Amino acid sequence: VIDHPKYQESKRIAIFLSMPDEVQTEEIIKDIFKQGKECFIPRYKPQSNHMDMLKLSSAEDISSLALTSWNILQPSDDDTAREEALAGGGLDLIFMPGLGFDKKGNRLGRGKGYYDTYLERCMKHPRGKPYTIALAFREQICESVPVTENDVPIDEILYEDC
DSSP states (O other): OTTOHHHHHOSEEEOOOOOTTSOOOHHHHHHHHHTTOEEEEEEEOTTSSOEEEEEESOGGGGGGSEEOTTSOEEOOTTOOSSOBGGGTTOOSEEEEOOSEEETTSOEEOSSSOHHHHHHHHHHHSTTOOOEEEEEOOGGGEESOOOOOTTOOOOSEEEOTTO
8 A cells, every 4th residue: 555656646645544344544544644644534424424534633643533333433523623625625545445346446335425425525626536545355355346326436446466
């Protein structure tokens, strides 16, 4: 991931805080700060499909985040001091989680459409849609995954031995 040309050229990067069953992102987040890039993480709004990408000030900033009912760390709703990526300079790159992926760039998420809705909002930003890379385990690559007209294909899937 760290040697990937898109990662190297990106300055504003959104990345998920991994759950135990996902590709672990902690070392990538540390590298984002080590290289002087800007790091944004998701804040999901429950009972909706709305998600924002909020800026982290450091890798250590993660320890100050609240744990949601889904067992995900994210900035609390009353945390209004953080920059939202689309309110500022947009994003260059988004690392995306998922349950399953196919080689056509389709992604099966957890069913709420948070990332698809966010990517639609990105397309309206002057900067346009960021490059999207899914981080996956080889076992998550399928022949095909179900898609709807609202699903936004991802640009690339990274997994071991890909």
